[in-house]
Amino acid sequence: MSLAVEDLRVYYRTLRGDVRALDGVTFSLADHEIMGLVGESGCGKTTLGKSLVRLDGRMRHVGGTVTLDGRELPIGEDARMNEFRFAEVSVVPQYAMSAMNPTRRIGRMVRELVGSRGIPFASVRSELDRRLALVGLDAEVLERYPIELSGGMKQRMVMVISTLLNPSLLVADEVTSALDVSTQRAVATALAGFRDRDLVRSMIVISHDLSLVYQIADTVTVMYAGRLAEKGPTEVIVERPRHPYTQLLISALPEVGVRYGGKRLAGIPGSPPSLRPPPPGCRFRARCPLAYGKCAEQPPFAEIEPGHAVACWRAS
Amino acid sequence: MARYFGRKLLIYALTFFVAVTINWLIPRFMPGDPVRAMVARAGLQTPEGVAAMREYYSSLFGFDVPVWQQYLNFWGGILRGDLGVSLLAFPEPVTSLILGAVPLTLGLLIPAILLSWWAGNKFGAYAARKKVLDNAVLPVWYVLTATPYMWLAILMAWALGKVAGLFPVGRPYSASLVPEWSWLFITDLVSHWFLPFLSLFLVAFGGWAIGMRNMVIYELEADYAHYLSSLGAPPKLVRRYAFRNALLPQITGLALQLGVIVGGAVVTEIVFDYRGLGYLVLEAIKATDFFLLQGIFLFIVIGVLLANFVIDIVYVLVDPRTRAGMGGDR
Amino acid sequence: MTAPEPVSGESGPEVAAVPGVATVRGTGVRREALYFAVRNRKLVGGLAVVVVFLLAGLVGPLLVGDPLAYVGPPAAAPSGEYPLGTTTFGQDVLAQLLHGLRATFLVGTVAALIAGVIGMLVGFTGGYRGGLVDEVLNMITNIVLVLPVLAVLMIIAAYLQVRDVLVQAVIIGLFSWPWVARAIRAQTFSLRAREFVDLARLSGMPVRRIVFREIAPNMASYLFMVFILLFGGSVLFAATLDFIGLGPTDGISLGLMLNHAKQWSAMNLGMWWWFVPPGLAITAIVGAMYVMNVGLDEVFNPKLRET
């Protein structure tokens, strides 16, 4: 087991009170596991991804722990986290198109980045070339500026950079959303390839795109309104989801591969509750077709079978 | 890249054309006849004398040919570097008056622009990352940019010059000195230069610092900055990148602000009785010396255009995005 | 005189990245802006200063007499009777200041409106229509942009013999619009690509309606900030022109006060009360406006909000 997240709480500070974007999230990730993380916009999945790597200015670590390879990550302390970033936890951000400094040659940027972590560039240079070849990029791109690269090239370049130090955990956030369909496939394959070659021990793939998740993920976790709704092996989640939300989510898609994007799901009436603060009980209650009296109490995220956990009174 | 420069040059050429035409046109539609003014000054009584003088000045100013030819002659004169004869300092050519004043103005402007740009950017970037400092100095900078150049100059001249007596006020160097390369003369020159320089510097400084502070804050929120931080890059590296990238719009800003700073130099010179172009402008306005005013205006336009072009080149050198052929319109 | 362009507006996608508050739109945005606005110290403080001066400029002249009349002893230092002293002729400096404030607000407002309207029209048209129209407008914009404004104003003011504040405001306005046009053009470019504009276009709305119904409201906050910057710039330009003797020949303005103080040697004669107040007033008004602008920027641009 490489990653263990225990009752993680991360709130956003706003002038009108805390937004409980992550409100007690518990899960773990096995070695070599690729976990897909899905949910509507604003459900907290990107917050979860950021929490594992770097909290942004308005996020506050309120409680819970994150343990990676037996070591607890100081996620609330930006400076101490630096030790783990890149080498232990790394990220392929959703903005890969603009993730590289536009005014530096890519090679130089990598050299400065690596150098700033106290690692001589020369020691990783040959590995860098090998990996560029692995994702189908020419070593010559290092001499270029980001603007001279196509979208797919930039995406792959960022993947190479992010995984350069063989991190234990890689968070890939919406890595394909900006790409066209054919490039998406290549990028997805490359991601899986990193895991297969053991360049990355485990991976969390955050996506709107269930087809991508279906394609590369071993397990899928569904989030709703700051909490986990369901986690299980990919086939189980896709074929026999137990949480009503997951069921609606899957059934709302006419076919796999269509994005549900930022728009409200047509099939699920109502909208997610405000998280400032969230209502008591099951957060899906208001929209849930199966809701009943018990739902006024918050359901636990409990295993119903090995490797398959659900937070729903109806499921247990 | 050729297209980029071609386009720029076209714009500058058109601007120049427009400026020259406005410049030529306006005095011809305005009341007050320079020929009559010159003749009046001679105080001639006899009509024959007046007529002779009038004819002489008309031909000297080129008013004795058809209007279209006057326009062409005006262009011809510009291309030959001949901007006509000053009325105020007749019969001195406008060009020589301007060339006499330009070194002083440049001596004020170039250090003031470059130093304020440099220091403003440094300070702005520095303040952007210290919340407390930022809150403390930002209002000061805003007050500085909001200060009229001449008022700051008057305050400086009054407080530091007259009251405290730290610096001399007025003229570029003491009246008793003969310009030469001596320690005495140079210290005198510098002490006269300092206050006008400082007042120009301060106002411009505030603007640059604000611009840089805003740009750095914006850049620090840029994706590449977040990415670098996510990979554990130390803040130093992130800030270095942000600073460098924030500088780029500031270079463009330099081009945009040139005209304004030149204007500032004009009024500052007036306050300090510093005998550069600004002083000449006032002279020309007071004496309604059309030709001198035209000449100075053209000179400023040419200067600003040239500086713009230099900045364009610098921009291309420092920003790879323009070189990649993307920034046709920056 | 430097017009720092607002940094907002360049932040396209980040409407609200905070989960749970992502759905506010329309009146919600407005209410939220108001919420932040009244809590923003920079905005409230700046506004307070501007309002105080504005009231002084509006009401003050009614309370004092003719600013040019010789009412008191010559060159008197500030006293109970003349709180800001008198000029070398015995004119009441306070009366001049109050009348001058009025002229200053007039110049700033009129010039900013003119420049704002021209800039908006040129920017919107170019940005929305694109193509040849845009090429031509952009060319014109660039030409006026490169011309050193103050030098142009000097030439024009010198030849035109500017007589009153309004004429001055008009000529300042006519030459201050290019950067506005540029900024608006860029904004329009990005906005017209947004879906709500597409929707409007698909539903067959005429261009004008799209621009004014769909695009302009989305840029309202930006336009407001542009107005403030134009106001500040125009006031400084006007003061500069007045100072070098190209100001209105009738009446009084803050720049003219500085001009008179200089011409009548107030500095040499130690009459600081003659040249300090007008410059201070300009600085305070324009500075407060700029600070207000920062406040507004923070209100409309969540990234910059103080947390």
Next chain:
Amino acid sequence: MRNRWRYLVLLLSVGLAAACTGVDGGEGGDGEGGGSYPRAQTLFTSGTQWGAPVNWNPIMNWTYATGTVGLVYETLFLHDPLTGEFEPWLAESGDWTNDNTYEVTLREELTWTDGEPITAEDVVFTVNLGEMKSVPYNELWKFLDSAEAVDERTARFTFSEPRYQQWANWVYFSPIVPKHLWEDRSEKDVTAGANENPVGSGPYKYEAHDQDRQVWVKNDDWWGKEALGLDVKPRYVVDLVNSSNEAALSQLLAGEIDLSNNFLPGIADLVKGGYKLHTYFSQAPYMLAANTTWMVPNTTRAPLNDPAFRRALANSVDVGKIVNSVYGQIVSPADPTGLLPIWDEYIDKAQVDRLGYSFDTNRAKSLLAQAGYRDTNGDGLVENKDGSPIELTLATPSGWTDWNESARVIAEGAKAAGINLTSETPADTVVQDIRESGDFDLILDNQRQMDNTPWRYLEYVFGLPIRESQTTVNYGRYENQQAWDLVNQLDATKIDDRAGMKAVISRLHRIQLTELPMIPLWYNGLWSQASNSVWTNWPADSGDAPRLVPTMWRGYLQRGAIKMLAELRPAEQQ
């Protein structure tokens, strides 16, 4: 200590710190070393030159570099307007040998600074230059018949119609130029050439010039040292270009200027304030009266063509307010005849008492009512007799701040009396334009300076004929042949015939005071502020100080100011 500070701040801020090690801290200021004009031997002046000195042409008497005439080029005579005396200068003597012939004899052994002798040929040549149409004294040849050199030193002038007053003006005012250097010059060169490296005969020679200064150096071989016993004291005369009075005042206070002939507002307070400043009078009006400021009505326009209206207007002007508030008492109100105080003897006091006017708003109102100007529309302002509204403007050149301010006061006064008059400040050139073409209602003008004869003033008021373009006189286009005949009669009166002059002048003044073709308002001062810190013994009206006109203005060195340079004494060095 102060100096230290100054240099410390300076060096720190400009980064010269490194350079200053090893250099013996230069104490700037007095500059005994090379590269500066020794302060104790240099006279710094200002107030004449408003733009860079660019021509040294004595014929261009409105624009030559300060001192060109007087310091370099000299005149036959000097005329001191304070005493009314002529003093032979280049001339040894000059006399009317009969009613139509004037002979002038030069001093012996005069030379130009290039070594050539000054002869009668030079004098004749100079007068002959006047035959060129564009030379300012072209008028001379209307009554001059011939000029000839009788011998080396004597020139004879034969007049067809002797005009003694004008000729007397010429002999002291116009400088003699060297024939051998000027005879080949074209008319353009003579009247518009820069005449670089001027060769004259005077006590100073050209040394250098720059955009901001004109430097003259003492001519040690000047003839006047022996012949007149005059020794000009300053080795250098540096005339500084100052286009703003404010800058001049600042330099005067700092002791950088010894003599400022600028209009310096507020000077009255400073003179009392212990700045070692000196003015001709130690109290108001501080300055000598140099010229009269006239309000010129356009007598061809209604209602200004009506003497009664002009009289009402004259009564409405609060000259006292202008004198006290605008000028801070450094000027004085003008006599109703407009003649300067130096011509007091020519003013018929009884007549002025009878016909003169003074500020009296009520009187102005009643004069208007008597003359039939009534307020028919009830706006408090009178209308023309035919009921049409009166809208008059008073134009003064923009930037002439004292006049602009005075014009405002005048307009205020007129309004109080019921005359709709507004002040307008068009550009200088525009004012010149409308002044010449007659396209104005009212203007201010003060072109005639203190001079050898009141004829100059009366010619200015009554000059005829009216031309399309009135260039020098009678801008108001007042036509009165009888008056003009009298002016010519005055011109033809011999200058020592005081009684004859007075009689004619009195008759002219009767016309002037009844008709008011121009309205004299106040005497502009001979602005002159001197600093006692380097030079002393400046002209003054009291004690042993010389009684001389203390100015470097063009045309005034030959009015005696040149002698001021010989009277100066170095200040005691502390």
